[in-house]
Amino acid sequence: MGVQRTSHKNMSWLVLAFMIGAVTVLNACSPKIEVPTSSAKPFTCPECETLVCPVPESYQDLWFTSAHADAEAEAFTHWNEDDPQEIPVDCAKCHSRPGLIDFLGIDGTTINQVDNSAKTGTTITCYVCHNEAFEDLASVVFPSGSTLRLLGPEVRCILCHQGRASTSTVDKAIAELALVDLDVPSTELEFINSHSTSAATPFGTEVQGAYQYAGNTYKGRFNRGEDFFSCLDCHNQHSLELKFETCGECHTFTGTDPRDIRVDTTDYDGDGDISEGIAYEISALQETLYSTIKAYSVQIVGIPIAYDLETHPYYFIDTNNNGLIDLEENLSDNAYNAWTPRLLRAAYNYNYLTHDPGAYAHNSDYVLQILYDSIDNLGGDVTGMSRP
Structure with missing residues (x-):
């Protein structure tokens, strides 16, 4: 019995020693965790940029x-x-x-x-x-008598920016005076002001806002791809500013000037530059038309003419033939009054386009056709130019 008690006691000590050893080994093999002391620096968050949410106008x-x-x-x-x-x-x-x-x-x-x-x-x-x-309201009657139907919110714009004259207005004025010779001036023939025309140009020959020469064909509604863009697709309806992001959906151009946009490489103005925006092709033809108008007034009519966009009725007698409207010439009593039918048609178109500064975007093909035909009919040199 004494031997057995001794054996059990020894076994107990062996088990205890084993457990202490196991704990020691496990502790030695476990990763050490460093407990921060009171002297450790607290973690500091980096400074973040303050976000400012834009407030829409x-x-x-x-x-x-x-x-x-x-x-x-x-x-x-x-x-x-x-x-x-x-x-x-x-x-x-x-x-x-x-x-x-x-x-x-x-x-x-x-x-x-x-x-x-x-x-x-x-x-x-x-x-x-x-x-x-x-x-x-979903329809508008234009000065030509044409009615556009199934319009959307842009009807608000069209109602006041459709212009106040058309091809038929000019033809009627000439016909009422029975003017047969297109190059003989009449003091009874008066200039016809198209007024604000920016909502007529996009529809081209559908509404005939510009003067269209008999026998020629003209571009109709100006689509971009398969779509027709209304006023509100390109303009903010409240500020009236251009939506440049709309242009950027299809066109690549530098900065924020849509005048740099062009699609084809036809040299319409004949200057050899096919990289300039279509607006500059149109501007060059406008300058040529104005020069041709002034030359015609001197060579055919014998009374020089000049134009002033800022003063109604826009065309005045250039008494000193310097190509400009001087202060003493800018008077209603000096309004140009020697219109021939041919001169009236071309002058109407020049004024039409100056009253639509966005014509290059509204319907570039129609505008180029109108300019080319006006220059050609007035006897200007269209050598090297192209008509769409």
Whole structure:
């Protein structure tokens, strides 16, 4: 019995020794964890850039920067010195708030006509374009008599930017005076102002906003690929500014000047440069047309003509034949009054295009055709030029 007790005691000591050894080995093999002391520096987060979320401009702020809100613009102040001080029926629709309200019939007057002259001092405000009448309006009758139907929100733009004349307007004026010889001036023939034409150009020969010469064919609606881009596809409807991102979807150009865009490599102006934007091809032809108009007035009519975009009726007698409208020539009494039918047609087209500075984007083919034909019909040199 004594031997057995000794054996059990020894076994207990052996087990205890084994366990202590195992713990020692495990502790030695385990990764050491460093416990930070009170002297360790606390972790510091790096400084992050403060994010500033852009605040979108309100519609009213965007509108306030537009020509529609410019109360000091000639478009709204032209009649301020008249007696009575009011905007006449013929102009009120697009140059005043009450005039367009009248045209739409919102005030209870006849729809699609202006019944009353309008007071001065208003602009094109929100309600003028955002009202119940425009929600249902989907067609516009152009000066040529052509009607465009199934229009969308762009109908608001077209209504006032379709121009006020067309091919038929010019032909009618000539026919009423029974002018047969195209190169004989008539003091009864007056210049015809196309007015604001930027919404007519995109539709080309569908509405005949520019003067189209009989026997020639002209480009119709200007599509980009398979799509027709409306006013609001390319312009912000409130600020009126261009949406450059729309251009960038299809075109690559440097900076923010869409005038650098061109699609084909035809040298329309004949200067040998096929890398310049299509706008510059058009500008060169416009300059040629103006030079041809001035030369015709001297060589055929015998009374020099010059043009001033800033002063109605735009064409004046260049009394000293220096090619410019001097201060003493820029008078209504000096308005050009020796129009021949041929000169009137070309001058109408030149004025049409100066009143649509975006014509190169609105319908470049139509514009190039109009310019080429105007120069050619007036007797200008079109050698080296190309017609689309």
